Amino acid sequence: MITVKDLRKVYKLGSEKVIALDDINVTIYTGEVCCILGTSGSGKSTLLNMLAGLERPTRGQVLIGKRDIARMDEASLAKFRQKYVGFVFQSYNLMSSLTALENVSMPLMFKGVGKGVRNKAARQMLKSVGLGNRCDHKPTQMSGGQQQRVGIARAFVSKPRIVFADEPTGNLDTKTTIEVMQLMVQMARENDQTLVIVTHDPEIAEYADRVIHLIDGKIVSDISRGPGMDHLVLEGQFSNQETVHHTEESPPEEPLILEEDDPDVEEELRLEPEGGELPAGSTGGKVEP
Numbered sequence: 001m002i003t004v005k006d007l008r009k010v011y012k013l014g015s016e017k018v019i020a021l022d023d024i025n026v027t028i029y030t031g032e033v034c035c036i037l038g039t040s041g042s043g044k045s046t047l048l049n050m051l052a053g054l055e056r057p058t059r060g061q062v063l064i065g066k067r068d069i070a071r072m073d074e075a076s077l078a079k080f081r082q083k084y085v086g087f088v089f090q091s092y093n094l095m096s097s098l099t100a101l102e103n104v105s106m107p108l109m110f111k112g113v114g115k116g117v118r119n120k121a122a123r124q125m126l127k128s129v130g131l132g133n134r135c136d137h138k139p140t141q142m143s144g145g146q147q148q149r150v151g152i153a154r155a156f157v158s159k160p161r162i163v164f165a166d167e168p169t170g171n172l173d174t175k176t177t178i179e180v181m182q183l184m185v186q187m188a189r190e191n192d193q194t195l196v197i198v199t200h201d202p203e204i205a206e207y208a209d210r211v212i213h214l215i216d217g218k219i220v221s222d223i224s225r226g227p228g229m230d231h232l233v234l235e236g237q238f239s240n241q242e243t244v245h246h247t248e249e250s251p252p253e254e255p256l257i258l259e260e261d262d263p264d265v266e267e268e269l270r271l272e273p274e275g276g277e278l279p280a281g282s283t284g285g286k287v288e289p
């Protein structure tokens with residue numbers, strides 16, 4: 001479960017302030033396929049980056065299970081991401097000197113998986129996204145849509161507990177978009193992964209259990225349909241301060257990360273930022289000016 005509390009992100013450019021996220025409160029449940037929908041500049045990527053611990057909030061909390069990742073130090077955060085998170089970047093972020101196969105097998109390498117096994121898994125993933133014949137191509141030797149699919153294969157290959165995808169079909173044609181969306185949702189369901197997809201396209205949102213609509217850094221609606229339900233069942237009315245409603249069919253509120261069954265991670269996740277525990281009520285991140 002991912003719980004976001006009073007999350008705020010303010011960018012400062014000279015004397016100008018941009019409020020990219022304006023006190024967001026939301027809970028995303030384990031196993032949910034959740035879509036963050038909004039127009040360009042509404043704060044989608046900013047929110048996704050905060051959820052994945054790629055950027056620090058100005059203030060507020062991002063709880064994964066019980067751990068506030070906004071307060072983890074860089075080293076713990078890096079380990080946490082490596083172990084639990086897959087990310088599809090809006091701009092692909094592939095390593096240009098590596099082949100598609102090498103890019104996709106990278107997360108497995110970081111996990112210490114042997115070369116034979118990781119190459120086999122990476123090849124299989126590339127085949128799943130329709131790139132079985134592009135394993136040895138480097139990013140510059142592939143189209144934008146092909147690079148995007150390599151990015152998707154890389155995000156899923158290590159079966160992380162959560163996959164965050166920023167406009168994962170932004171460069172794909174309609175047919176490939178449908179195939180890739182079906183594939184991502186299918187993989188997420190099979191592996192009981194939480195999938196959070198950012199898009200500006202309401203048609204992509206059709207694939208999700210839940211659609212969170214952002215305008216100007218605020219959640220303006222949150223529409224859920226429980227797994228297995230055919231129609232949308234709830235449309236919440238949200239003020240800036242309200243917490244998000246959810247249907248009764250929501251998956252149970254299990255902590256996403258059960259540190260207890262993984263002593264290694266328990267250790268990692270208990271690490272405090274350098275300088276020790278922050279005082280109660282501290283923002284834990286940068287303080288908004």
Ligand SMILES: Nc1ncnc2c1ncn2[C@@H]1O[C@H](COP(=O)(O)OP(=O)(O)OP(=O)(O)O)[C@@H](O)[C@H]1O
Binds near residue numbers: 040042
């Ligand atoms: N590093 C930054 N410095 C200053 N302002 C930023 C920065 N990153 C984002 N912003 C601003 O924050 C707001 C939200 O940006 P964000 O990238 O989250 O939008 P988005 O919804 O992902 O848009 P798009 O659909 O175009 O990707 C925008 O107004 C943007 O200009």
Ligand SMILES: [Mg+2]
Binds near residue numbers: 090
């Ligand atoms: Mg974006």
